[in-house]
Amino acid sequence: MLIRNVRPWAAEATDVHLEGDRISAVVPHDPQREPGANDVDGRGRILIPSFSDVHVHLDSTRIGLPFREHTGGPGVWAMMSNDRANWREAEVGLNERVAGTLERMIARGTTRVRSFAQVDVDCRLEKYEAVVAAKEKFADAADVQIMVFPQAGILREPGTETYLEAALRAGADVMGGIDPCQLDRDPARHLDIVFDLAEKYQVDVDIHLHELGTMGVFSTELIAERTRALGMQGKVNISHAFGLGGVDEATTRRLIETFAELDISWTTVAPSVTDHLPIAASTVAGVRIGLGEDGQRDYWSPYGNCDLLDRTWQLSFVNGFRKDELIEHALAIATIGGASIMSRDVPRLASVADRPGLAVGDRADLVLVDGETIASTVMDRGADRTVIHDGRVVADGLKVLSVAKSY
Template structure:
């Protein structure tokens, strides 16, 4: 397949040849070339790697359903309880909601997804199985990894650990954890379970860390100690970590150096907080960093629209980015930054100027999107998109080609 007249990372008009699912060559655009039936007319659009949503909760989605009054209560337990009280009563069943949400994400250019699936004594494996079904339905259009997630904690309700292990035994890709101190109030036992199950089933770890200030630093240091002691470098991610940059500059530097040394990655949903670790400092140190949408218009929040380009704008906005290079870096985080977390053989971003994913030999997971420059693409978030996964066009003009659009 030839992609004709596209501009890789908003560069010069080029013709990109795809063979065996990978980029085989990139040459200057030849306007005299006659396109074949399987070729794609780039029409001068910008070519970027496809998006990588590495922190999303497909299992709690209400995308495509009517807006409802927000009834969540403060705190993780209050919000979780609100979800528990309502998720079974939605207008359509959970498997349809999950599949429809994943479909929308693919249509907008996300072909790499890391989704949590809540497992506890209430949901048992019901939410996990709904995410598995969506993953299988769109196996030709996206790569989906599933993280088994103890949203209600591990120790508060007897039996939770058994259900978590059931999901890992069934094939989950990663083991989740959450607020070892604040929620379960026993970080040693919590992390014993998280790291123990991850070791047993040889999967990655992803820990939600909402804890404040010094408490968050304490939990992060415990996670780092376990990672080092168990030789799990390159297998651990910390999500959110809103407060790790709010203690002191010296503490921030120490954490960043530790994360880089142990290849502990971070994922963000671009929150409106100023206490996170500085993104530029993280990339300069070599820490992998990815972006996600978190909940998708669910029982936790009315936000989320399945468009990671929209969330890229938010990442740039909350970091106060105005320079073109930094806005381009936000887009690199949303694409290859997350890809390097899902697959640690993918190189981490080397600097804020690094624009990977479009070189000869790279896998052809791509998006054509309208825009004059990278900055204008992030600002305008146009809808003229062509989505390519593994060298095959899977979506056009916000519609997945293999199925009739669900919502």
């Protein structure tokens, strides 16, 4: 395939050759070349790597359903209880909701996804199996990792650990944990179970950390201790972590150095809370950072629309990014930053000026988007998009062209 007349990272007009699932050549645009039957006309659009949503809850989605009054209370347990009280009563079945949300994400340019699947004594493996079904349905259009997630904690309800292990035995890709101090109130036991199961099934770890201040720092230090002791460098991610940068400067610096040393990555959902670790300093130190949408208009929140370009705007906005370089860096985080978390074979971003993913030999997971510059694309978030996964066009004009299989 030849992608004609595109601007990689908004640079000069270029023709990009694909061979199989890889970029085979990047050359100046030749307007005299006759287009082939399988060529893609870039029409001067910007070419970027496809988006990587590395923190999304496909299993709780209400995308495509009518808006409803938000009935959740404050805090993780109240929100989780609200979801439990309502998710079975949605207007359409769970499998259809999950698959429809993943399809909408792909149509907007996301071809790499790390989705959580809640597993507990209430839903057992029902939500996990719905995410598996969607993953299989769109196997030709996106790479999906599934994290088995104890949203209600591990220790509060007997039997939870058994269901978590059953999901890992069935093939889950990542072992999850959540707020070891605040939710389960036994951080050592909680994390021992998470890391023991991850080690037993040889999967990565991803910990939801909503804890603020010194409590969040304490949990992070326990996570780092286990990462080092078990030799799990490069296999651990901390999600949210929106309070780790608000203690003091020395603690912030020490945590950044620890993340970089142990290759502990960090996923943000661009929250309004701005006490997270500083993004630019973390990147320069060598910390992998990814972006996700979190919930998708669900029983937790009315926010989320399946468009990671929209969330890139939010990441730039809440961090006060105004310089073009920093807005471009936000987009690099939303694309290759997340890809480097899903696969440590993908190099981490080297600096805030690093614009990878479009060189010869790189995987042909790409999005063509309209815009004058990267900053204007993030600000305007246009709909003229073409999505390529593994060297094949899988979506155009916000519509997925085909799916691997149906239910």
